[in-house]
Amino acid sequence: MLAKLLKHEFKATYRYQCGMYIVLFIVSIIALVLSVALEANPGNGALIVTTSLSKLMAIIVRVAVLVVTFVMAILRYRKNILKDEGYLMHTLPVKKWQLLVSKLITPYVWTVLNIIIVYLSIALEVRDIDILSLTTMDLSSAGLSSGMIVMFVLAMAVSLLTSYSMFYLCLNIGYSMSKDKDLMSFVSYVVIYLINQVIGVIEMFIIFAFNFESFSAITKAQTFPVEYFWMVMGSALVISIIMCVIYNMISVYMLNKRLNLE
């Protein structure tokens, strides 16, 4: 059943995703063509302005591609699970965790695809497919090993999943109330955000408390604390995974025991 849910979820979302990719491709091509034209006519004032504008437009569309998927996923969850369309979804013979997982996997896959498409659009605009290695080289020269970069990417990947889970949980809590559902969702978000901040502060405090001497030495030496990267990122990753699991467990509970489609 999860495969069927995913099939219909991708079917319902591919239109605006593909629409955004087409728009991004077009603006990247325009930026490329204008850049080539500017290279051929370096002193052309009109070309300088239009090329700059096209590059700015390409940047805006790239940001939009990354943001819209996230926003649409949240809005779609609200509409498809907690409002009128929920009458359809909650009467399907599927388990609640399958509904939730389908809503997590789909935007996640689109986000990964977004990153690849945005990367390709930048590569197209600058006419260099290997821009990633340049970025990696920059990071390496800043003292980050490839293992640390992988760790960073992994932490970001888990963090994205945790963010979706947190937003879904806030909506599930808000919509289990008898009135002011959107307001209560927002209040839930503020409360959970504050709890997260407290956990983050406690985490940092524990790390600093156990390594106070070492950190003092690093501060005096004014060097990048590379040796503590693994500790900080590792603990952030573990906490993110734990929070993600907790959010989703509560969400499944809410959908099973506190569903309230009035």
Place this chain on the structure above:
Amino acid sequence: MSVIVECKDLTVKYGKKVALNNFSVEFEEGRIVGLLGPNGSGKTTFIKTLSGLITKSAGNVTIAGEKLGTATKSIVSYLPERPYFPSSMRVKDMIDFFNDFYTDFNPQTAYEMLETLKISPKDKIKALSKGTREKVQLVLVMSRSAKLYLLDEPMGGVDPAARDFILKTILTNYSKDACVIISTHLIQDVEQVLDEVAFIKEGRLAMFKSADEIREENGKSIDGLFRAVFAC
């Protein structure tokens, strides 16, 4: 006839408001039951609870001997009182959707009914009028061979001619060993097809009798009795 819906001391609360209060009833298979009551009496809450859209506060409910859950959803065909299909989808997409999730769904039946209604499967849901959307929803719901049909105001938004079609659709398509529960205000329109009638008042079962009993004992139509019982 075996019991398909068994409901004992069911209580549903919205915050402090009690929508269903120790509601107990049993419905048998092979019956068409009219669930009748004034606005806010708890009809929709009862149907939503059986559909799994609302969590009960107390009591026990079983459908075909199973507690409410995934198993009961596979044998319950539910028609809500509002449009609930995603508006961006086409009618054909919804048929594919039902076909994917319900093993008892017959797409051929759905296409035949749509043809009778002159509704194109290629039409987008959002392009349909409210009445046509309701017909499409009913077509899909009645194209299942379910054990229990829960129809909440199936004729609420359609014209009198379409009501006849809807009644005919219900009568000709439901499995004969299934139970059909119809919640409606349009009692005169459904009266002729009802086997049993359950009156709900302020979240409690006020009366549950066969349609024939009501007519014989009271010398009134169901509509007449409803007006007498719930007179303001």
